[in-house]
Amino acid sequence: MSTPALELSGLKKSFGKAEIIRGIDLSIGKAERHAIIGPNGAGKSTLFNLITARFPPTSGTVKLHGEDLTGLQPFQINRRGLSRSFQITNIFPAMTVFENVRCALLWAQGYKYSFWNLVSKSRSLTEGADAILEQINLLERRELPAGMLSYAEQRALEIGITIAGGADVIMLDEPTAGMSHSETDYITDLIMKVTAGKTLIMVEHDMGVVFGLADQISVLVYGEIIATGKPADVRADPKVQEAYLGAALEAEH
Amino acid sequence: MNDELTTDPSKPSQRMRAGSLHLTLTPWVVAAFLLIVLPFVFTNNSAITIMNQMWITVIFALAYNMLLGQGGMLSFGHAVYAGVGGFACMHIMNMSDFFASFPLPVLPLFGGLFGMGLAMIVGSFSTRSAGTVFAMISLGVGELIAACSVIIVAFFGGEEGISGDRTYAMPFFGNEFLQPIDVYYLTSFWVLLSAALMYLWSRTPVGRMANAVRDNPERAEFLGYSSRWVRFYSFVASGFFAGVAGGLFGINYEILTEENLNTASSGVILLVTFLGGVGFFFGPIIGAIVFTLLQTVLSLQTELWAFYVGALFLATVMFFPGGLAGVLMMHVPAIKMGKAGGLVVPYIKTLLPALIGILGLSALVEMTFHYRHAATGDNEMTLFWTTFDSHAILPWVIAGVITAVGLGIARVTAPALKEAWSEANSAGGKL
Structure with missing residues (x-):
């Protein structure tokens, strides 16, 4: 069996006495689309933050392509091919849309801390950023400050920034939160398009999005994964229905 | 009009390139022309001395804005990098044998290197975070080094400071820099070079990421950049240009004292930069020109000049946080x-x-x-x-x-x- 893209073992996190993540073992294969669902407060975002080293775990390990990420900082993890978006839109609001994407390309294109290259002279940066803008349909908004975009456009931009660096593991934290139906459909298609061939891990509340996108689903309840499997199996799992899914599914149909 | 604004995705880079070159070169040519011509308009020595001081302040303020405006780092002790660069230059001036074979126009480079060296040492621990922690460290280090001026007398010269004589340098194409006008063109050369380099810096990957880290350090980290190292590089570059300004100060006044290091000088450069406007590259240039004029011309008219500068600063902060440059750009x-x-x-x-x-x-x-x-x-x-x-x-x-x-x-x-x-x-x- 090939090495999984992401492997969590015995991952735990406590804030003071409160144990938020209570021992998670999870293996996500390459090019898999994995959704993490669960009721509010289950620890989904915390799990994301542990994987990406926004917080250090209390115990347990995260492995990316078999490499232990313990002790690495977010920027080091990003350089190893893991990129994420945030639950609350996290972009550079004062910069133009184009600049946002270009900044996301700099490290990936090997510019590092260069002070001997001019960004505007680099054809690969300009064309690369424009290609991303075209993918996320924001080419017409290119010169606007990112903070002036509509909410859905900002979410699309954040997805663009997240995928721009060419990471092969993409983590999206509630990409459709707070969106209308048409916006949700648009973002779902966008995610489908830009993550083709990549490993996708996402937290999502909208069951339509989850069952539309994911080939594997994990259900997180009170800091533990109570079920992992194909959408149909998870949907049928009585434990899941009892804990969480039933209400949500009824609302859906 | 919209057709012009939307780009042709097939060849955007060429359009960008042509556009940006055309836009960026003109102000520099105008600036160079003004620098050359101004001494023919203001011919007396006191005006030339005022302009020298102005250009030195321009370099220092631009260097300061690399931190404040572009990097989001508020420093309360930036005078020490200019000061240490200046002191180092004074010591080079006083090494008579070495200095006799040393062309004076190169001296500010050494000021820059010493400012940069100090910035590397201090930056290695101060740039871990921005915000209050950075500001407090800069204040502490500033006080510490200013206090050193009476402790390390060999370098800082105690209360008298260190003085020297620039004319002992190797004549530069026959010029011994006896007159203020000679120093004027030396200073003008450095102000144009430094400003151009600092402008170009802001267009490099590390310069763009300085803005990114200023606006959102966390997002920058998740794009592969360590916000700490981005800040460090800005800090070191800023220290270099501050040191250049210090070296030019040494050449102009031939003396450096504790005053060049202390918190008051650090406060002045913060005021100058903010008055001019931190949001635009040229803001600190306006700030330096206006402040130097107030400081030199207004101070001849009234003892209370600092009171009026303070009032102007306060009005700027309260009503025009974009500074004078922001007021100008409001009209665009x-x-x-x-x-x-x-x-x-x-x-x-x-x-x-x-x-x-x-x-x-x-x-x-x-x-x-x-x-x-x-x-x-x-x-x-x-x-x-x-x-x-x-x-x-x-x-x-x-x-x-x-x-x-x-x-x-x-x-x-x-x-x-x-x-x-x-x-x-x-x-x-x-x-």
Whole structure:
């Protein structure tokens, strides 16, 4: 069996006495689309933050392509091919849309801390950023400050920034939160398009999005994964229905 | 118009390149021309000395803005990098054998290297975070090094400072830099070079990421950049150009003292930069020019010049946080729409009375100062080319009336200006 893209073992996190993540073992294969669902407060975002080293775990390990990420900082993890978006839109609001994407390309294109290259002279940066803008349909908004975009456009931009660096593991934290139906459909298609061939891990509340996108689903309840499997199996799992899914599914149909 | 703005995705880079080159070169050519021509307009030595000081402040303020404006780092101790660079240059000046074979125009480079060296040491621990922690460390380090001036006397020269003589340098194409005008062109060369390099820096990957880290350090981290190292590189580069300014100060004044290091000097450069505007690259240049003019020209007119500078600074912070550059750039949309002409008359109607009112107010301030501080029996004072008795009632009444009427008219006409402003800045409509 090939090495999984992401492997969590015995991952735990406590804030003071409160144990938020209570021992998670999870293996996500390459090019898999994995959704993490669960009721509010289950620890989904915390799990994301542990994987990406926004917080250090209390115990347990995260492995990316078999490499232990313990002790690495977010920027080091990003350089190893893991990129994420945030639950609350996290972009550079004062910069133009184009600049946002270009900044996301700099490290990936090997510019590092260069002070001997001019960004505007680099054809690969300009064309690369424009290609991303075209993918996320924001080419017409290119010169606007990112903070002036509509909410859905900002979410699309954040997805663009997240995928721009060419990471092969993409983590999206509630990409459709707070969106209308048409916006949700648009973002779902966008995610489908830009993550083709990549490993996708996402937290999502909208069951339509989850069952539309994911080939594997994990259900997180009170800091533990109570079920992992194909959408149909998870949907049928009585434990899941009892804990969480039933209400949500009824609302859906 | 929209067709021009949207880019052709097939060849965007070429359009960008052509556009940006055209845009960026013109101001530099104009600046170079002005630098060359100004001494022919202002020929006397005191004007040239003032301009020298101005250009040195320009470099220092631009260097400071690499931190404050572009990197989001508020430093309360940036004078030490300029100061240490300047002291190092004074020591080079005093190594007579070495200095005799040393071309003077290269000296600021060494100032820069020493400023940079110190910035590397301090930056290695101070740039871990921005915000309050960075500000407090910069204040502490600034105080520490300023205090060293009386401890490490060999380097800082104690209370007398270190003095030297620039004319002992190897003649540079026959020039021994005896006259202020010689130093003027040396300083002008460095101000143009430094400003151009600092501008280009802001267009490099590390310069762009400095903005990114300023706005959102967390997002920058998740794009593969360590915000700490991005800050570190900005800090080191800023230290270099501050050191260049320090070296030029040494060449100009041939003496450096504790004053060049202390918190007061650090505060001045913060004030200069903020006054000019941190949001635009050219902001600190305006700040340095305006401040130096106030400091040199206004200080000849009144002892209270610092009071007026303080008031101007306060007004800027409260009403125009974008600084003087921000005030200028506010007008760009109106000019682009061709509606700026509609602002001229309302501006005159409001700003002229306001100016007269402020002059009246300053007359009251000056008279109060004279009344309290002049020697007893010396009741005569001269203000705005008028000599009068500061202990008589009439001058006070006149100044008071001028103040009240000037500010009163400005207040009455202000709503019309406001209306003209929103009219000039809204698309469509008449005109």
